[in-house]
Amino acid sequence: MKKSLGNKKNSLVGYLYLLPALVLAYVFSYRPFGRTILNSLSLVSFSGLRVAFVGLENFKNLFSDKNFLNSLANTFKFGALFIPLNIAVCLFFALLVYRKRRLNAFNETLFILPMAVAMSSAALIFKALFNPTIGVVNYLFSLSIKWFDQSWPAMFTLVFLGIWMAMGLDFLLLLGALRSVPPQLIEAAQIEGAGAFETFFRVQLPLISPTLLFIFSIRLRDSMLLSGPVMVLTGGGPHRSTQTLVYQMYLDGFVSGNYSRGSAIGVVVFILTFLLILLAFRSEKRRIFYQ
């Protein structure tokens, strides 16, 4: 009798412990998610009220709109440049320093230091560095590129900034993966007469591939959600050539007050990221499995 009473009290307390998290999950995730979907299928007034149900009309308009297709293309363009370059650079750095030596510990620290800088500071620094007249980048590399006045150079400033901000984490993940490759395997390959390239492609690369896949999927997701660096560094310009999906959602939803359209873009972003997050979870599991 006493025991069952204790259990009952216990169970109520359990719900109480979960309550704050449940309320937050409802208020800031599930409810806005449901409303975003409803709004994307409706005509919404400036004050945020749904006026009429319009079905897929908003999506039809969206996919026939040059501006949106441009944002979609830019988002993928960024991802297509940023992800492979980022992985190549971080992998190159990790391969340089993965053997534990005194100097390498110092080099390792240099590569992860960008982690200590927040996005808006980093973007402001890059804005000055790439400034065509006073900027150090043009001078040091003897270039005369007007970085922010042309579409491809502007896109590349975002890519460089993206790599710089992602480097610390991705470099460390790859470093850990390379270090967990059993040294006997590498020695065995070398005894068999494999060169550095062969050892890398035949032994190391297959063993670190789960980590590569993991980095690939989190960065793909980041690319789909890119907005902050665009706002600070390029403002979407020149001529909307660096305008991304979430940035356009911000412009449509907040600057123009077009909630149905903003919500429809939101739904597109959900669908894109949902698939990619699933991919990330799968690769995360495998990453831990291999380690």
Add this chain to the structure above:
Amino acid sequence: MIKRNLWLNIVKGAVATLFGLIVIFPIFYAFSASFFSVSDFSTYPPKIFPPGFSPHNYVRAFKESLLLRFMLNSLIVATVGSFIRMAVAVLAAFAVAQLKFKGQNFLFFLILGTMMLPADALIIENYLTISKLGLIDSYLGIMSIYLLAPTQMFMLRQGFKSIPKTYREVAAIDGCGDFRFLLSVALPMMKSLVLTLWLHSFVTIWNTYLWPLLVTNKPQMRTVQVGITMLGYAESLDYGPIFAAISLLILPSLIIFLLLRKRIVAGIAAGTIVG
């Protein structure tokens, strides 16, 4: 063969250091440029090293902008926000791992499910919610969407699960309730994990940009990450005060980062810090 390897390693190390210096160049430049005068920015070739160490830009950054207020806002939001975030996560994780009640796993997965819904795609609706609640230009509004951390909850649950249930039963016999058990036995046992997660939360909230930009209108309520992009010198060549502000932001995080480097690296290896 050995000699060749030695040379190869020296070359590799030197190449790595060279690239490393390129990587940290933006940070170096920010500190350096914080000592430039207005005319130092317009010289050709552009200056890279500071001409001297005049605190002029630092004084101006504080005098001509609300920098101090921005920093205070960020400090309050990040401190209080990461504390509430940790409390919410600890309570939920503890309940699911140590207590027994109906539907606990379902409810927990409901919370974890929010990971599938990226906050950036929900900003419009969340903005409307915050504005309806009258929380625009408030600290609570800025920290609101960061208070739930499903990934952290998941890791904390793993931690709490590793504490044998007999500990709690023994504690209960001695008259120690669940909440006191959580505070004085379970949490101290997971000190290292809790500290790592708390630090990560603090940095996440401190660094965030888009959301605080949306939910603040009054300049006095801006967080520092939003505030520094609005210091207003950007269009002219008067970058000095901006770089002074940036340097002031980077310096403490750089020091903390270097001090806690080992913990951060270990945290990433263990999967506690991702993205």
